Amino acid sequence: MINYLYDGSFEGxxxxxxxxxxRHEQPDHIYYSDYIQVNLLDTNIQITTDSEKAAKVYDSIxxxxxxxxxxxxxxxxxxxxxxxxxxxxxxxxxxxxxGKEVDLYLSDDRVLAIHTAxxxxxxxxxxxxxxxxxKQLENDxxxxxxxxxxxxxxxxxxxxxxxxxxxxxxxxxxxxxxxAVYDQKSCIFTDISDExxxxxxxxxxxxxxxxKNYFTNICIKERTNPKLQKHNMPVRYWEFLxxxxxxx
Numbered sequence: 001m002i003n004y005l006y007d008g009s010f011e012g013x014x015x016x017x018x019x020x021x022x023r024h025e026q027p028d029h030i031y032y033s034d035y036i037q038v039n040l041l042d043t044n045i046q047i048t049t050d051s052e053k054a055a056k057v058y059d060s061i062x063x064x065x066x067x068x069x070x071x072x073x074x075x076x077x078x079x080x081x082x083x084x085x086x087x088x089x090x091x092x093x094x095x096x097x098x099g100k101e102v103d104l105y106l107s108d109d110r111v112l113a114i115h116t117a118x119x120x121x122x123x124x125x126x127x128x129x130x131x132x133x134x135k136q137l138e139n140d141x142x143x144x145x146x147x148x149x150x151x152x153x154x155x156x157x158x159x160x161x162x163x164x165x166x167x168x169x170x171x172x173x174x175x176x177x178x179x180a181v182y183d184q185k186s187c188i189f190t191d192i193s194d195e196x197x198x199x200x201x202x203x204x205x206x207x208x209x210x211x212k213n214y215f216t217n218i219c220i221k222e223r224t225n226p227k228l229q230k231h232n233m234p235v236r237y238w239e240f241l242x243x244x245x246x247x248x
Contacts (some may be wrong), residue, residue, distance in 0.1 A: 001042045002026075005033040006085075007049050010077055014054035016047045017089055030085035057092075065095035065102055072103070075118035078151045087113040121150045128152060129159050131233065133242045134169060135208065142169040145240045153180050157187050208242055 004019070004027045006012035016030050033046065061070045073088055091114040095102040105111045134142040142164070153173050157180040160169065164182075171180040172192055179192045233241075 001028045001039075003028060003042050003044045004030040004047050004085075005044055006030060006047045008032040008034065009049060010074065011051055011054040012047065012049040013077055013085055013088065014057040015050050016085070017092055018050075018053040018057050019045075019047055020089060027086065027089070029083065030089065061092060061095065064099065065092075066100040069095050069100075069102060072114050072118045075121040075155075076114045078155065079117040079121050080151055081117050081120075084113075084117055087117070121152060121155070124148055124150050125152050125155050127234075127237070128156055131237050131241065132156070132160075132171065133240060135242075140168065142167055143172065144170070145172045145174050146237070147175040147239065148173060149236075151176060151178075153178060154189065157182070157189075161187050 002025060004016045006016045013030065016027075019025075020027055027045070058070070061073060069091075073092065076084055076088055076091075087110070090110045091102075094105070094108065094110050098105065102111060103115070106115070128146065128148060132144050132146055134144045137143050151173070153171055153176075157171060160171065160180075161182060166184065167182075168184055169182050173179065177192055177194065179190055181188050181190060
């Protein structure tokens with residue numbers, strides 16, 4: 001069994017696809033090297049990320065397949081689903097054969113796997129732009145924590161850059177110890193260690209109080225529907241909601 005080991009980056013994944021083509025190999029798995037379990041019966045090949053090779057694959061997908069296929073690949077990668085890397089490779093191989101028509105092959109498992117993963121990511125992005133809650137810090141920075149199922153921070157950050165362009169803010173993915181940081185000029189992505197979180201100090205936030213009052217008073221008790229509420233706001237996302245104590 002041949003395993004490709006890469007650094008977990010999108011460029012690293014594209015480099016792995018490049019190597020699979022030019023080595024004329026079909027790896028059985030493409031693993032993030034930090035999570036691989038050594039098996040003496042497997043052949044593990046370390047793939048070194050190469051930005052030029054990655055760029056060639058990136059451009060080839062956009063030109064020879066479609067820009068939608070490129071978007072599908074990126075969203076599927078961000079899903080972090082089990083074995084998604086090898087599924088992306090199989091989708092790209094098919095795409096180079098079928099061209100822009102590849103996404104019409106909906107009954108093909110190689111296409112279905114990528115579409116399913118991409119839709120999961122898109123759906124969670126849509127949920128999170130409405131469920132993310134910011135708290136004001138003492139240094140007048142707005143800080144939001146969340147634990148998304150997928151690595152969606154790079155996707156949703158643009159929404160908040162447009163909406164809160166006059167504010168400084170941080171969106172912190174606690175699960176991945178990763179954050180988007182905006183300083184009113186540019187948005188950067190950085191790692192945040194567990195040691196940094198206790199240093200965060202909140203200030204009194206009148207908007208938070210107003211939101212809790214609004215949420216409580218807008219509720220019509222006779223029309224409460226806990227099942228529908230949990231469908232629209234899944235319980236797994238409630239941990240960092242400002243109004244969570246008011247929820248049913």
